[in-house]
Amino acid sequence: MSSASVVLKTDCDVVRFSIDKPLDRNAPLAKGEKKSKRVRMSKRAKRNELRFYRLMAKKKMNSPNPEVRIRYKLQKAKRKEAWLIEKLRKFDVPKASVNVYDPEILTEEEKHYLKRTGEKKKMYVPVGRRGVFGGVVLNMHLHWKKHETIKVVCKPCKPGQIHDYAEELAQLSRGIVIDIKPNNTIIFYRGKNYVQPEVMSPPETLSKAKALEKYKYGQSLEHTSQFIEKLEKELEEYREYVARYKERKEDASRSTAVDT
Structure with a gap:
C-alpha cells in the first residue's frame, strides 16, 4: 500500500489536486536524525533484576521487625x-436468554x-467437588430415558449448598424437585410430558475439566481469604x-521522674 499524500491547491480561484511522492521508509535518514530503537533487556539484566527482587x-x-x-x-x-x-x-459462562421455567x-x-x-x-447421579456442570445434566437426561425419577447425591456439600444445587439443576434440566433429603440427596422427577432434548448438555455450563479447574481456583481463593483475615x-x-x-514505657519514665 502506497503512502502518497494528496494536496489541495487553490490558485486564482481554481481548485487543483496534486499527488506527492510516496514516502520511502527504507530511505536513508537525513543528517541529525536518529532512528528510534527498541531497548531490550539482556538475559543477564533480567536475571539480575529477579535476583534483586x-x-x-x-x-x-x-x-x-514483626510488622x-x-x-x-x-x-x-x-x-x-x-x-x-x-x-x-x-469461568463465568454467559447465560443465554432462557425461557421462564414453569414446572408442572x-x-x-x-x-x-x-x-x-x-x-x-x-x-x-453424583455431584462432587466440581459442582454442577454439563455432565451432571447429561447423566440426568440419560437416566430419565428409562426412569421417571432420579436421585442426585451431592458430596461434599457445604451447609445450605444443596438447595442452590437443586434450584440450578431444576433450571438446567427442566426437572421437578420432589424432595431434598438431610443426607444431601435430591429426588428429581422428569415431568409428565418429558421429551428428551437434542442437546442434553446445556451450552451455558462448563465442561468437566474446566469445572475442576474452577473448583481448584475457588478453593485456593477461599484459603487465601482466610489467610488474609488471619x-x-x-x-x-x-x-x-x-x-x-509504649504506654507502659512512658508511665515508667514518668514515675522515675517523679521519684527523682
Missing part, C-alpha cells in the same frame, strides 16, 4: 487474591408416590501490643 523479599521475610514480615505476607496474599479473582472471571403442578399423592419410588432407586488480625494485635508497650 528475591533478595528484597528475603530481607523482608527475615526482618527482625514488616506480616505486612509483606499480607501484601503478597492480596496480590494472589486479586490474581485468583481474575482467573475465576474467565403435582398433587400430594403424586409427590408421595414419586418420593417413595425415587427413594427405592439404587442408581444415582494476617490482618495478627497485624492489629501487634500494633495494639506496641501501643501498650
Whole structure:
C-alpha cells in the first residue's frame, strides 16, 4: 500500500489536486536524525533484576521487625487474591436468554408416590467437588430415558449448598424437585410430558475439566481469604501490643521522674 499524500491547491480561484511522492521508509535518514530503537533487556539484566527482587523479599521475610514480615505476607496474599479473582472471571459462562421455567403442578399423592419410588432407586447421579456442570445434566437426561425419577447425591456439600444445587439443576434440566433429603440427596422427577432434548448438555455450563479447574481456583481463593483475615488480625494485635508497650514505657519514665 502506497503512502502518497494528496494536496489541495487553490490558485486564482481554481481548485487543483496534486499527488506527492510516496514516502520511502527504507530511505536513508537525513543528517541529525536518529532512528528510534527498541531497548531490550539482556538475559543477564533480567536475571539480575529477579535476583534483586528475591533478595528484597528475603530481607523482608527475615526482618527482625514483626510488622514488616506480616505486612509483606499480607501484601503478597492480596496480590494472589486479586490474581485468583481474575482467573475465576474467565469461568463465568454467559447465560443465554432462557425461557421462564414453569414446572408442572403435582398433587400430594403424586409427590408421595414419586418420593417413595425415587427413594427405592439404587442408581444415582453424583455431584462432587466440581459442582454442577454439563455432565451432571447429561447423566440426568440419560437416566430419565428409562426412569421417571432420579436421585442426585451431592458430596461434599457445604451447609445450605444443596438447595442452590437443586434450584440450578431444576433450571438446567427442566426437572421437578420432589424432595431434598438431610443426607444431601435430591429426588428429581422428569415431568409428565418429558421429551428428551437434542442437546442434553446445556451450552451455558462448563465442561468437566474446566469445572475442576474452577473448583481448584475457588478453593485456593477461599484459603487465601482466610489467610488474609488471619494476617490482618495478627497485624492489629501487634500494633495494639506496641501501643501498650509504649504506654507502659512512658508511665515508667514518668514515675522515675517523679521519684527523682
